[in-house]
Amino acid sequence: MPRGASGSSKKANKDPNAPKRPLSAFFLFSQDERPDIKKKSPSLSVGDISKEIGARWKKVTDDTKKRYEQKAAVEKQKYEQRLSEYKKSGGGGGGGSPAKASKGGAKASSSKKASPKKPVGKKAPAKAKSSDEDNDDDDEDDDDEDED
DSSP states (O other): OHHHHHHHHHHSOOOSSSSOOOOOOOHHHHHHOOOOHHHTTOOHHHHHHHHHHHHHHHOHHHHHHHHHHHHHHHHHHHHHHHHHHHHTTOOTTTTTHHHHHHHHHHHHHHHHHHHHSSSOTTHHHHHHHHHHHHSSOOOHHHHHHHOO
């Protein structure tokens, strides 16, 4: 849960006007394949559809992969142009460092304090006690001891 909590605060600090990162070749492929899979098998879950897309990506020819990689490269170039324009217009440059500074503040330290509390120390000694009881090699006796 601490990761989710810190992840949501990271998203809150992002500038909504910043350009979105480009899709990878696989995700571009996924966009093309997903509707076809849904038409053929509408009962598949999201996870099953993703597995099918992954399987198709592994089987696709090198020429097809290169085509999607070229599309991804074009999208990346467009993204880099939008990002440089965004930074020139005053966005992004100073926005990243205050977010990092706020992470180091009291909120981050309180989440750090909370995360060590979650790995409960009581569980580890309990496991150690049970492993101490199981030190003898006779498993049948261990079952008898647990029942008593």
